Amino acid sequence: MSGPLTGPPACPLVVLVGPMGSGKSTVGELLAGRLGVPYRDTDADIVAAEGREISEIFVSDGEDRFRELERAAVRAAVTGHGGVLSLGGGAILDESTRALLSGLPVVYLSLEVDEAVRRTGLNQARPLLAVNPRRQWRELMDARRHLYTEVARAVVATDERTPDEVADAILDALELRDE
Numbered sequence: 401m402s403g404p405l406t407g408p409p410a411c412p413l414v415v416l417v418g419p420m421g422s423g424k425s426t427v428g429e430l431l432a433g434r435l436g437v438p439y440r441d442t443d444a445d446i447v448a449a450e451g452r453e454i455s456e457i458f459v460s461d462g463e464d465r466f467r468e469l470e471r472a473a474v475r476a477a478v479t480g481h482g483g484v485l486s487l488g489g490g491a492i493l494d495e496s497t498r499a500l501l502s503g504l505p506v507v508y509l510s511l512e513v514d515e516a517v518r519r520t521g522l523n524q525a526r527p528l529l530a531v532n533p534r535r536q537w538r539e540l541m542d543a544r545r546h547l548y549t550e551v552a553r554a555v556v557a558t559d560e561r562t563p564d565e566v567a568d569a570i571l572d573a574l575e576l577r578d579e
């Protein structure tokens with residue numbers, strides 16, 4: 401019998417988690433460019449597969465359905481992507497997702513509420529912050545902070561860093577620098 405045609409499954413070099421506005425997508429793309437590896441974002445995977453925006457999935461099908469799609473999208477990405485991977489902000493709510501992340505180079509991008517509201521305030525694309533962004537963001541963080549911390553190998557504070565500086569801090573934290 402011949403061996404597999406494609407070699408072992410890929411494993412991400414960096415996985416970014418954190419709340420809405422922490423910069424997972426912005427920094428993830430930047431970091432992938434700097435490392436010369438592919439970038440993948442589970443929110444974008446879901447939008448592409450469903451052919452509709454996340455806010456539309458929430459409104460039409462509800463959050464539970466979105467979380468099902470997210471669980472499958474995260475599993476596919478974590479087991480099949482060798483570059484930088486950003487997860488949706490609520491992906492870590494799922495216990496099987498947290499188990500899947502165990503042992504991977506996961507970085508929690510943290511930020512405080514003032515900066516989160518500044519960064520997400522004018523954007524209507526986040527259904528969970530649609531009504532009272534400050535209060536909703538705080539409540540989400542109260543429920544999730546320990547989960548981000550639990551899955552992370554390193555925590556990088558983003559409040560007073562530019563995206564480039566956040567990328568530098570991630571490389572340092574994971575000891576991925578060349579020099």
Ligand SMILES: Nc1ncnc2c1ncn2[C@@H]1O[C@H](COP(=O)(O)OP(=O)(O)OP(=O)(O)O)[C@@H](O)[C@H]1O
Pocket residue numbers: 418419420421422423424425426427443488489519520526558561562563566
């Ligand atoms: N370090 C930073 N400094 C200033 N602005 C930032 C920083 N990182 C991201 N931003 C800005 O904040 C906004 C949110 O960033 P981004 O969409 O990357 O966050 P996210 O973590 O992917 O959020 P979501 O979970 O909703 O996908 C964007 O307008 C982005 O340009």
Ligand SMILES: O=C(O)C1=C[C@@H](O)[C@@H](O)[C@H](O)C1
Pocket residue numbers: 419420443454487488489490491525526527528
């Ligand atoms: O924090 C969350 O629950 C979310 C974050 C975004 O990345 C999207 O996955 C969606 O808007 C929900």
Ligand SMILES: [Mg+2]
Pocket residue numbers: 424425426441443486
């Ligand atoms: Mg994002």
